[in-house]
Amino acid sequence: MFVDEVLDGVNFKSTWKKERYINDRETQTTALLVSDEAVQSYKTVDEAVQTDEEPKRKLRLAEDTSGQLANFLRRTEPYIIKQLTNNLRSRAFDGYDVDLEDDSTSVTSLHTLTYPSLQDKFQVTSLSWNSTGSVIGASYGQQEHEDWCTHRSVMCTWNLDRTGIVADKPDSKIEVDSCLMYIAFHPKNPAIVAGGSFNGEVLLWDLSREDDMLIATSGLGQDSHQEPVTKVYWITDAKGKKIYLVSASGDGKIIQWKIDRKAQKLLPKEGFMVMTQSLPRQMKVKGVRGDREIGVTCLSYHSEDRETFIVGSETGVIFKCSMYSQGPPAGSHIVSSIPLRSPVTFTYNPHHGPVYAVECSPFHRNAFVSASMDQCIRLYSLLQAQPVLTIEPGEGYVHSATWSPVKATVIAATTQSGNLLIYDLKQGKTVPVHNIPASSNKEPVYACQFNPQQTHLLATGDGKGRVQIFKLSSKLQQVSGKETEFLGNLVNVTAE
Amino acid sequence: MSEVEETIKRIQSHKGVSGIIIVNADGIPIRTTLDNSTTVQYSGLIHQLAAKAKSTVRDLDPQNDLTFLRIRSKKHEIMVAPDKEYLLIVIQSPNEV
Numbered sequence: 001m002f003v004d005e006v007l008d009g010v011n012f013k014s015t016w017k018k019e020r021y022i023n024d025r026e027t028q029t030t031a032l033l034v035s036d037e038a039v040q041s042y043k044t045v046d047e048a049v050q051t052d053e054e055p056k057r058k059l060r061l062a063e064d065t066s067g068q069l070a071n072f073l074r075r076t077e078p079y080i081i082k083q084l085t086n087n088l089r090s091r092a093f094d095g096y097d098v099d100l101e102d103d104s105t106s107v108t109s110l111h112t113l114t115y116p117s118l119q120d121k122f123q124v125t126s127l128s129w130n131s132t133g134s135v136i137g138a139s140y141g142q143q144e145h146e147d148w149c150t151h152r153s154v155m156c157t158w159n160l161d162r163t164g165i166v167a168d169k170p171d172s173k174i175e176v177d178s179c180l181m182y183i184a185f186h187p188k189n190p191a192i193v194a195g196g197s198f199n200g201e202v203l204l205w206d207l208s209r210e211d212d213m214l215i216a217t218s219g220l221g222q223d224s225h226q227e228p229v230t231k232v233y234w235i236t237d238a239k240g241k242k243i244y245l246v247s248a249s250g251d252g253k254i255i256q257w258k259i260d261r262k263a264q265k266l267l268p269k270e271g272f273m274v275m276t277q278s279l280p281r282q283m284k285v286k287g288v289r290g291d292r293e294i295g296v297t298c299l300s301y302h303s304e305d306r307e308t309f310i311v312g313s314e315t316g317v318i319f320k321c322s323m324y325s326q327g328p329p330a331g332s333h334i335v336s337s338i339p340l341r342s343p344v345t346f347t348y349n350p351h352h353g354p355v356y357a358v359e360c361s362p363f364h365r366n367a368f369v370s371a372s373m374d375q376c377i378r379l380y381s382l383l384q385a386q387p388v389l390t391i392e393p394g395e396g397y398v399h400s401a402t403w404s405p406v407k408a409t410v411i412a413a414t415t416q417s418g419n420l421l422i423y424d425l426k427q428g429k430t431v432p433v434h435n436i437p438a439s440s441n442k443e444p445v446y447a448c449q450f451n452p453q454q455t456h457l458l459a460t461g462d463g464k465g466r467v468q469i470f471k472l473s474s475k476l477q478q479v480s481g482k483e484t485e486f487l488g489n490l491v492n493v494t495a496e
Numbered sequence: 497m498s499e500v501e502e503t504i505k506r507i508q509s510h511k512g513v514s515g516i517i518i519v520n521a522d523g524i525p526i527r528t529t530l531d532n533s534t535t536v537q538y539s540g541l542i543h544q545l546a547a548k549a550k551s552t553v554r555d556l557d558p559q560n561d562l563t564f565l566r567i568r569s570k571k572h573e574i575m576v577a578p579d580k581e582y583l584l585i586v587i588q589s590p591n592e593v
Contacts, residue, residue: 062520062524062525069500069526070500072579073500073503073504076579079577080507080575080577080584080586081510083564083566083575084513084575084586084588085510087512088511479570480570
C-alpha cells in the first residue's frame with residue numbers, strides 16, 4: 001500500500017546568474033639580473049689636539065753690540081731736546097683738527113621707544129645704560145602724587161644692538177608695585193640693575209635670571225628710606241675692587257648698602273644724614289632745630305677721589321661731603337640700626353630752587369655741573385662756593401644735566417619745555433651748540449644719559465613715557481686733547 | 497751711572513715725554529722706559545715706518561737722506577731720530593702740560 005520513493009531533485013537554471021568559466025594561463029617575466037655588492041662604513045679613530053699655552057715672551061732687550069750707543073745719543077740728544085721744547089711752545093697745531101671720519105654735523109633721533117600699555121600716564125623718571133652700552137633701561141613713575149603711591153609701574157629695557165628692535169616692545173619688563181624713581185645699572189655686570197622706588201624701597205634685580213628677577217630688597221622698615229628714593233648709585237671703593245650701592249632719598253639719608261644674596265636683603269652698611277645745621281646762615285629758619293633732615297635730590301661721586309661726593313638738595317643748596325667726615329650725628333628722633341652722621345664738609349652758593357641734578361666732571365677733578373628748578377645750569381669749582389659759570393637757557397626748569405664721557409667741555413641738559421640742549425663750553429658759554437626737541441607736544445624731558453661705551457648715543461626720556469635715542473654729531477665726539485686744559489682754565493678762574 | 501743712562505734719564509724727565517725706546521738696526525729694542533708690550537709694539541711698527549720713510553726720501557733724491565721723522569697724532573707726537581745702527585724713539589704728549 002505505502003511505498004517509499006525517492007524522487008530526483010529538480011533543477012532550475014538561474015536567469016540572472018551567469019556561469020563562470022575558468023581557464024588556465026601562464027606568463028613569464030624576462031630573467032632578472034642579480035649581483036652581490038658589499039659596502040662598509042668608515043673606520044673612526046679618535047684624535048686629540050691641544051695647543052700649548054704660549055709662554056709669555058719676556059722682553060729681552062738686545063745687547064748693544066756695536067758699542068756706539070753713547071756716541072749716537074750724544075749726537076742726537078741736543079736735537080731731540082730742541083724739538084721737545086719747540087713742541088711745548090708751538091702753537092702751530094692749535095686750531096688744527098683733522099676730521100677723517102664721517103662728518104655729521106647734526107644730532108639725529110635714531111629710535112623712539114615706548115611701552116604702550118603704560119598709556120601715556122607714566123613719565124620716564126630715569127634712564128640708565130648698562131655696562132656694555134648695548135641696553136638702555138628706563139624707569140617709569142608719576143611725578144605727582146597726592147599721598148601714598150598705589151601705582152603699579154614698570155622698568156623696561158631695550159637692547160639696541162639687536163637687529164630687529166621693535167620700538168614699542170621692550171626686551172624685558174619688570175613690574176614694581178610702586179612708581180620707580182631711579183634706576184642704575186651695575187658698572188661691571190651688565191645684568192644687574194638697582195632701583196629706588198617711591199615708597200623708599202631700594203631694589204636689586206638680575207636681568208639674566210629667567211624667573212623672579214628680584215634678588216634683593218631693602219624692605220620697607222626703619223632702615224630703608226621713609227621718603228621717595230631720589231637716586232641710587234654704584235660706587236667703587238678706594239682700592240677699586242669692591243662695588244657698593246648707595247642710595248639717597250628725600251628723607252635726608254644717604255645709605256651705603258651691603259648685599260646679602262642668600263637672605264635677599266639689602267642691609268645698610270654705613271649711612272649719612274644731611275641736616276639743617278649744614279645750611280648757609282642766610283637760609284636757616286629760626287625755630288627749626290639744627291638736626292632736622294634736608295631732602296637729598298641728587299648726588300654724584302668724584303671721579304678720582306673716592307671719598308668725596310657732591311649732594312644736591314631740595315633746598316637748592318649743594319654740599320660737598322666726605323665719606324670719612326666726622327660730622328655731628330643725626331638727631332635722636334631718627335631711628336636707625338646704623339649710626340648716621342652728617343657728611344657735609346663744605347657748602348656752595350645755593351640755587352634758588354631744588355637741585356635736580358649734579359654731576360662731577362669725569363675729566364677735571366675740580367669741576368662739577370648742577371641743574372635746578374631755578375631754570376639755570378651752573379658750573380662750579382669744587383674749591384669755591386661761588387659758581388664759575390651760570391647758564392640760563394630760558395626754557396623753564398632744567399631737569400637734568402650731564403657731562404659727556406668723551407669730550408671734557410660738552411654738557412647735555414634737558415628742560416621743561418621739551419628740549420635737549422647740548423653745550424660745548426669751548427664754543428660758546430651761553431648758546432648751546434644744539435637745541436633739539438626731545439619730546440612730542442613739548443612735554444618736559446626728565447632724564448638724559450650719554451652712553452659710556454658707544455659714545456655717539458644719547459638717550460632722553462620725557463613726560464609721556466617716551467625714550468628717544470639720539471645719534472650725536474661727530475664734532476661732539478672728537479677730542480682734540482685741549483679740552484681738559486680749557487675746562488681747567490675755566491674752573492680755575494676765581495670769581496670776582 | 498753711565499752716560500747712556502744719564503742721557504736717557506734727561507730726555508725722559510723733559511716735560512711731556514711719555515717714553516723713550518732705543519732700537520738697534522735689526523728692530524730689536526735695546527733700551528726702553530715703557531712696559532714690555534708697548535715697547536715691542538712701538539719698536540716693530542716704528543722701525544718699519546722709519547725704513548719706509550728713509551727709502552722714500554732716497555728714492556726721490558739719491559743724494560738726500562732721512563734726518564728726522566715726526567708723527568703727530570691726536571694724543572701725542574712720536575719723534576724718531578734714525579741712524580746707521582740705532583733708532584731713537586721719543587713719545588711726547590704736548591697737550592698734557
